[in-house]
Amino acid sequence: MTSSLFPADGSRVEMDHGDRSLPEVRVVRVAEATVTLSLPLVDVPLTTGSPVTLRWPAGPRGRYVQRGTVVRVDENRIDVTLPGEPEIEQLRNYVRGGGGESILLVRANEPQAIGKVHDISERSVRAHFSNVELRPGEQMLLRVQLGTEVVEFPATALRVSSLQQQVPVRGPLMVEMVAIFDHNEQQARIIRRYVFRLQAMARREAAAAEAIGAEAIAAQGRAEVVSLR
Helix, strand or coil: CCHHHCCCCCCEEEEEECCEEEEEEEEEEECCCEEEEECCHHHCCCCCCCEEEEEEEECECEEEEEEEEEEEEECCEEEEECCCCCEEEEHHHHCEECCCCEEEEECCCCCCEEEEEEEEECCEEEEEEECCCCCCCCEEEEEEEECCEEEEEEEEEEEEEEEECCCCCCCCEEEEEEEECCCCHHHHHHHHHHHHHHHHHHHHHHHHHHHHHHHHHHHHHHHHHHHHC
């Protein structure tokens, strides 16, 4: 591994182990061929010899991915050896975007709940709900409306945070959840297409606004020239 390519101490990387994905694992120390990572004890069922996959940003091109092996476990810290050089996964395969879309939460023996998407990618979604009780690790079915299309998938709650509104009066319990789900190419295409469409629309709107601004500046300049004559 070329250590200069790996994120600096204190930064965060994504780590996959089996069917689990941990999106924010802290980098403690980087050596030439080994990195030390810190993660919550509940997320350390790893043993020496466990295979893992690490990912981190690679600028506009996408993100680096490198497979390694756990060589030491010390409470909540693990040492991972990373032989070879990282590869680059193209960003187009891991798009993330959206916001405001309707999402339906379905769980066994619980009432359904409707929330709003904060952002969505091919393997995870972050969403907000009101007055629901959720726990990390909880299994569910999620259904998301993306324009005229719908994606539906079994998912697992990865992170959950709750905040009870207190000011100006006691209000609803606001819940933010990050859920992960298995990659499904058909649904991944729908998500990619939807996010790319939003991005293209945003670029067109930004270009139009820039053109209007430029024309307004030019018009002001012409008016100033006329006033000086």
